[in-house]
Amino acid sequence: MTTDATERRASTPRGRGSLLALPALAPVLAVLVLGLGSAVLQSVGLMPLAGQPAFTTSAYSALASPAVADGMRISLAIAAASTAIAVVLGLTAALLVHRIAPRRGFLALLAAATVPVPHLVGAIATGLLLSDSGLVSRLLGADPTTFPQLIAGPWWVGVVAEYAWKESAFVALVVLVSLSQRERELSEAAAVLGASAWERFRRVTLPLASPALVVSATLSAAYVVGSYEVSWLLGRSYPEPLPVLAYRLFTDVDLDTRPEAMAVAVLTVGVAGAIALVGTVMLRRTAAAR
């Protein structure tokens, strides 16, 4: 991105630059520090809704319950499955568009049109399509009692499908932008030198696309782990993915569940953070490998 940035940078005084960045930093820091700080404080009893603050880790001991462990497992499984599908489909779409362009712009167009669709809308649309009495079941003339349980079923098909649907469009766009003209030139050079299609994919295309793939896959997995509405609408009663569990505990009758809700929220932040960290390390590796 910044080729000659170092030369250009010296020209202005330091203070003014910091002042320019400050207005953006302020809301980000305010929201993250206050939001996460208060979540952490509430989770350890230091910011009670009523009564005297007293440090306790009981909310975190409560995380050992099977509901949280199951929630964690299902959250990770949904994120892994939907991200894997999104990466495969997104990469395929990007390659198709990249190679067949300019005549087949419609895939790029569809991907660009899918990304702005909110997940809440996607979830409702997926429900109308895949539920027992949804469009697919109607078109097949299926009996709803024997139709596979795609929505609110044991395999979370609807939830994974919705995330994969939108995230694949996201992956496709990010990869498409990163696959520059260079890929085409290198690939064609390799073809002239006798490389097979698979070799060209392995040695030229994939290495060029991998930073974008890693970035988009990381972002989408971190997003899915922390996202509420799709699992809420299309999921089943038990287990509850972490955000659904946290929100239910947050709105529960019992004051005692508030700290636990916050502990689950903090745990989710940790999981998303770990995903981001893994992504960063992988990105470094792919960059170093080039």
Add this chain to the structure above:
Amino acid sequence: MPSTHVRPRRVGLLCVLAGASLSLTACAGATVAPPAVVDPATSWSLVTSAAQGQTVNLWMYGGDDLGNSYVDKILAPAAAAQGVTIHRVPITDTADALNRVVSETTAGRTMDGSVDLVWVNGENFRTGAQASLWKCGWATSLPNARYLDTRDPLLLNDFGTPVNGCEAPWHKAQFVIAYDSAKVTSPPTSIPELLTWAQDHPARFTYPQPPDFTGSAFVRQALYGISGGVASVPSTYDAATAQPLEDALWSKLSGVAPSLWRGGQTYPRDLTALDKLYSDGQVWFTMTYGPATIDARVKDGTFPATTKVLSLRDGSLGNASFLAIPANAAHSAAAQVVANLALSPEQQAAKADPSTWGQYTVLDVTKVPESLRAPLEARSAISVVPPFSTLSTSSNPELSATWVTPLEQGWRKSVLGG
């Protein structure tokens, strides 16, 4: 489509503790009703003159289209004629309003709160009452309170919590279970029979998962049914006496679970989800605390025309819902004017019309001038739901709100997780 009931999500202990520990002074002032030394007529005229030009923020569950449109198109214009503007604040959950009042009170906003009037009952009312969040004593001195039956148990106790003039009645509701008579040929007449029927007809019955309002109500109805009736269940929760009753309930409900829709592995998220399963013919029963919706759905073709209401030998749960004024309300005079207006025979009759909202009146019909009686008991010409007088003949009193949490948590632990 309406789901005609107050949503019961609660803030629970939060209010109690907040009220007890932080806002004693503010709340204490509120619980002590002003001594009635002033002549009622004079005091009411003081209220109405104070109310002139005020705007009432009416916080109510916003997912009920008919309810919203009744307030906007019928109640609000009538209030405007009395010099009061109604600003309806739609909330997804009644607990949001309570949460707001608690937060404001603990933050020291004891005079200019943003909630003036709340549609409330049950657990939300109880927690608010325990935290002294409600303005009290006003409801009994509303001029239109003269149309109420002062001994009506539904209006004296709200889910076991004494009302004490801290909220004005708004409407009554009756829990009903409906079925498709074309498919269910010999309908059960009690909860145990219903559960046996479910066992004999796999995947044709289910109920919304608590804490959904209707799902919780079903669990309470089942508790009565399985424990042997209203008399066998102490109205206030007590862990020791409740334990055997709960154990029996959970073993029965877990026992029937494998025969429920999807083998009881999952439950409809809410009443909407159950209604959809019913209208698609997947399950043959649905249930509601707002029977008027059944008529409406049969009429618009969503529900089969063969839908009927299960007649339960031991009766079914009944409750009333209310309008309450927080102690810190900024516009409490105007809120009282609205609550009084809402109690008028004209408004109660308009609201009872199934095409408007179909909410049962709280008024004692015998006290209302004869000309106004007929519309109060209005039903649509073709109705699958029996009249309220029939439905409510053996009405079961709601359990105390103290039961609600243990039942919901117990269900999650013993039936859903079990």
Add this chain to the structure above:
Amino acid sequence: MTAVAAPPSPRIDTAVARPSRSRVGTVVRSAASAALGVWWLAPLVPMLLWAFADRWTFPDRLPRQWGLDGWRAAFEAGAGSAMASSLAVAVVVAVIATPLGAMAARALETHDIRHGRLVGVLLVLPVAVPPFAVVLGLTSVTLRWGIPGSVALITALVAFSLPYTVSVMRAAYAAHDLTMEEQARTLGASPRSTLWRVHLPMVAPSLVMSAFLAFLVAWSDYLMTLVLGAGRVTTLAQLLGSSASSSGHDSSVAVIAALIVAPPLVLLAAIHLSIRRTAQR
């Protein structure tokens, strides 16, 4: 992720230099393209059908009765005012987040600022933090300090759109030619007129794109508005969430969903067309 919608890569016809393709390959490629097209379009089909279905009971494959009942019901449920709130929130967020993002990006790309790397990381950090966790914590603070829910909501949405505006604008400033501005200054232009007549026109397309992304973050949000708005900010997404869980009226739910989808797509198309037109000039 909410969106990083960038224009497709530049279209240069390289057919001349391309090795010839097998017929089978072409068929496979077309089939894959078609399958992906179905993949992305399929969910929208039942939504559109439902939006115009007055009656569509279960085993019927297509609506039995077409009509606009869903639209009437949606607008009676408040879709009109919800759309106005959605627009207001999203526009305010875009208007705040775009200049903030641009300023920070300019600072990061063209000034030597203290802890520049850290600032850069902090500004994109929100994409890796679950918004629900932040707002669950934030709402207690705002209630305690008496901060109005709308202020808290706008601030949170700005914070969560800044990663996008900053990234887009950093890319723009990385490719930005500073000498134009310097020449303008040398020729006697004031800092202000340099900003408005040289600097901003050069980055205008990126500004438009980042404003769109910030708009989209706010427009799409459900949970942050639910928690921080405490039910008082009824946006289209709120209305959709509450009607999906309470109305059971599929046609009005589909209409509200369609109302949420349409404006961003129209905006995106307009941006595409205008960028293409300026590029052609």
